[in-house]
Amino acid sequence: MNAVTLVVLAVLATEVGDHSAAGKHLEAARRHSRTSARRDRQLVEIAALIISGEHQHARDLSFVHTSEFPADDQLLASFFRTRTDADG
Numbered sequence: 001m002n003a004v005t006l007v008v009l010a011v012l013a014t015e016v017g018d019h020s021a022a023g024k025h026l027e028a029a030r031r032h033s034r035t036s037a038r039r040d041r042q043l044v045e046i047a048a049l050i051i052s053g054e055h056q057h058a059r060d061l062s063f064v065h066t067s068e069f070p071a072d073d074q075l076l077a078s079f080f081r082t083r084t085d086a087d088g
Helices: 003-015 019-033 036-051 056-069 070-080
Strands: none
Touching: 003 019, 003 036, 003 070, 019 036, 036 056, 036 070, 056 070
């Protein structure tokens, strides 16, 4: 699996409340992203912020990310789709 796939799994695990699985997926994504392109490393960082509950910071970084990587807009939107406005 690549870092982006692992990041998606980590975010999904967080959404269903499986924080143990989220942490494992995130750690695996971090390992894979060390030698990956900056794009992948940024996606891993955004997921880490979501998992740690820093939703506003994650959103801010996602806006910066999509300015450089517009093709990731839908992927990042999916990270925030199930969040309520109260989550930030």
